[in-house]
């Protein structure tokens with residue numbers, strides 16, 4: 001549906017609003033496939049390395065780590081200070097290095113190899129509990145791996161998804177990031193394709209339009225449903241909706 005033709009819908013119940021946001025952003029950014037972007041091991045370790053670190057520095061750390069040590073067995077056995085040096089472009093290499101070695105130790109102990117592939121056959125809750133029991137792995141990281149790599153019906157909520165959901169009014173102003181995982185999940189279809197699209201679309205909106213400091217509301221496709229917009233600009237009329245591009249026109253997204 002073109003954004004200009006959307007009903008202005010500020011006062012919908014949160015669950016209906018969440019579905020509306022899902023459909024609007026699906027039109028705006030286009031639907032995504034569920035093909036994994038990287039292997040489960042790479043997804044897990046890269047996400048650990050990415051904490052408060054830019055994508056470029058995370059990739060640099062990951063590549064240096066494997067170039068330096070060669071394989072996961074060598075990373076696990078390496079002197080921890082040397083591993084910390086290899087991943088020095090991350091924010092907290094001295095904390096991340098022992099965590100990565102402990103994560104590798106637990107994966108080897110559980111599966112007999114440095115592979116997470118067996119998680120495909122685990123029930124979702126068991127896999128979530130096992131992953132989040134490891135050091136440095138929270139609900140967001142575990143959900144990313146289970147959704148992206150194993151198409152489990154979970155929803156990763158990062159700082160961008162959380163901020164957008166709060167401003168639009170899909171969750172309450174005091175709902176924590178951790179709690180938002182359950183609240184938003186309950187409002188969406190239990191379907192991996194829908195959940196992956198909801199996560200990525202809201203993540204992109206938070207990264208490129210709904211900025212932390214100064215959201216670019218005039219060109220936002222959610223202005224017709226967003227509580228923050230209503231409070232700051234008043235209801236979006238037809239002219240305001242018409243000024244939103246029909247689809248994302250900015251840089252390439254990944």
Ligand code: SF4
Pocket residue numbers: 164167168209210211215216217220221222223226227228229
């Ligand atoms: S209208 Fe503004 S505050 Fe609301 S989601 Fe869009 S950019 Fe964020």
